[in-house]
Amino acid sequence: MVVVGAGGFGREVASLLFELRSRGVGFGDIGVVDDRPSMANRARLHSLGVPLIGTVDDLVRNCRETPVVLAIGSATARRAIADRLSVTDATFPILVHPQASVGAGVTLGEGSVICAGARLSAQIRVGRHVHVDQNATVGHDCDLEDFVRLNPQSCVSGDVTLETGSLVGANATILQGLRVGGHTLVGAGAVVTHDLPAGVVASGVPARVHARVVAAQAG
Ligand SMILES: CC(C)(COP(=O)(O)OP(=O)(O)OC[C@H]1O[C@@H](n2cnc3c(N)ncnc32)[C@H](O)[C@@H]1OP(=O)(O)O)[C@@H](O)C(=O)NCCC(=O)NCCS
Structure with a gap:
């Protein structure tokens, strides 16, 4: 599962995914993409044990029916990324x-x-x-x-x-x-x-x- 956004909500969503996984609902390995992660957020991700795996461009290029969650607070940014992913076969679980x-x-x-x-x-x-x-x-x-x-x-x-x-x-x-x-x-x-x-x-x-x-x- 790819979480888009290394910010606070992105890491809260990663935690939600851990919780689901502990109950047997898994979406595969968890990784985060972010175009401009701050140093602080890189460190926070590291301490959560969640890898930063690239940028949104990388996700668009490498998407193979990848489950994705858009975990960015800004609706405008979320919509822009949803539009970019619309040409891929990404899936968006609830x-x-x-x-x-x-x-x-x-x-x-x-x-x-x-x-x-x-x-x-x-x-x-x-x-x-x-x-x-x-x-x-x-x-x-x-x-x-x-x-x-x-x-x-x-x-x-x-x-x-x-x-x-x-x-x-x-x-x-x-x-x-x-x-x-x-x-x-x-x-x-x-x-x-x-x-x-x-x-x-x-x-x-x-x-x-x-x-x-x-x-x-x-x-
Ligand atoms: C209302 C809001 C969108 C305004 O943002 P903004 O336009 O950037 O406002 P500013 O921070 O420049 O503040 C402008 C003025 O409004 C006041 N103000 C800001 N938010 C306010 C609020 N929620 N209620 C009452 N007054 C507020 C500020 O004190 C400031 O007053 P001042 O000029 O007398 O100092 C924002 O403050 C807000 O409440 N967003 C929601 C935040 C939230 O839910 N956070 C939790 C995230 S998990």
């Missing part, structure tokens, strides 16, 4: 931590990662390459479009739509029935009480839009 719960009628898209403690209640649609980080909760009838990311402890109430590439910060709450526009960033700790348009940054209680997303932040 990874669910044994301590997560996924209820009845929940559908998970390829490459989605559901971390420890996450709870998805019932009849939720999760798109491709979505990350649901530790202890995030998602209520009934939600629609999490492709490349969405829920940071730890975020709370998405029932019947919410999170459009493509949007991000919900740690400990933020989205009230029921709302829609968050594509690539919008909801700040840590925010409480979203109205629909949010695409491409904005919103934070606070109640959440207020205070900026447009700029490329450097793009979720």
Whole structure:
């Protein structure tokens, strides 16, 4: 299994893979690719015992039905790498931590990662390459479009739509029935009480839009 990204989430996903392997669910040897791993992240990978095996270009060149997980927080970067891999025969398994719960009628898209403690209640649609980080909760009838990311402890109430590439910060709450526009960033700790348009940054209680997303932040 190739994990794309040597950063914090990449190593958390490696840990998830260890956990699955200890329960007999294996995807073969684990290696990481990253185009620009920092020295600190190289050292952290080394101490985890996970080899750095090259760059995304190497992965694209050498892909042989390789299982791959895109473990990068930025939705824009995740999408760009998914596009590059679309010409290969890479596969994108769905990874669910044994301590997560996924209820009845929940559908998970390829490459989605559901971390420890996450709870998805019932009849939720999760798109491709979505990350649901530790202890995030998602209520009934939600629609999490492709490349969405829920940071730890975020709370998405029932019947919410999170459009493509949007991000919900740690400990933020989205009230029921709302829609968050594509690539919008909801700040840590925010409480979203109205629909949010695409491409904005919103934070606070109640959440207020205070900026447009700029490329450097793009979720
Ligand atoms: C909201 C957010 C996207 C804004 O990022 P940004 O535009 O780069 O904002 P800055 O860091 O430049 O901060 C701008 C101002 O907003 C404030 N601010 C930043 N994040 C905030 C938040 N979540 N809630 C309230 N105010 C916040 C800052 O204190 C700063 O105020 P100041 O100008 O009075 O000092 C970001 O701070 C955030 O919350 N991201 C989610 C982070 C997260 O979930 N982390 C956990 C990862 S596991």
